């Protein structure tokens with residue numbers, strides 16, 4: 001597809017307040033993430049996420065984010081929140097991720113150096129709808145606000161990917177222009193404190209991603225729509 005027609009998808013992650021969910025929808029964000037990982041400062045419970053989901057506009061996805069949660073916990077979230085997508089940030093394998101009959105995104109740890117090759121990731125997670133490259137690993141958690149070396153992104157993935165980890169309004173344009181992802185995922189970079197999003201930073205982030213998308217003279221194509 002010509003880059004001039006391509007729109008980078010945006011996911012805001014770790015939302016905990018209905019007002020932030022409403023503003024994300026108004027800004028045209030494609031998805032919001034609710035974090036259920038134990039120990040996360042952004043962790044909410046299924047009943048809270050269910051209430052937040054009601055603040056979400058139509059055509060905006062709710063993503064449930066897990067890290068080594070039990071199958072019972074995942075099932076309870078699926079039952080109460082009705083997410084359209086699951087995101088797994090821990091040591092879950094493909095069989096576990098597929099158990100819930102919903103599309104899933106597998107987060108790949110870039111914090112401990114270069115990951116497996118693209119084909120090896122796809123072989124390990126053939127059921128993944130997409131991969132999300134984040135800065136966790138090597139002692140760092142998701143939602144850390146840390147960048148990783150974008151040149152270490154694996155090629156030959158054969159699936160769309162989301163770029164994550166330390167994105168902010170200041171680096172969003174470069175991140176999109178450099179890596180041409182299917183989508184971007186941000187948490188700390190649009191916050192005043194963990195879980196509390198900042199309206200101006202949310203606006204600025206979307207605006208910078210759209211600025212990177214808006215390159216009408218660029219007839220370069222996006223291979224497989226953001227797949228590597």
Ligand SMILES: O=C(O)c1ccccc1NCC(=O)[C@H](O)[C@H](O)COP(=O)(O)O
Nearest residue numbers: 013037040142143144145165166187188
């Ligand atoms: O956000 C968390 O606290 C979190 C904790 C444990 C596992 C995953 C978590 N977040 C997942 C996300 O998708 C974040 O948006 C992603 O890690 C990027 O975060 P940031 O670097 O702060 O933008």
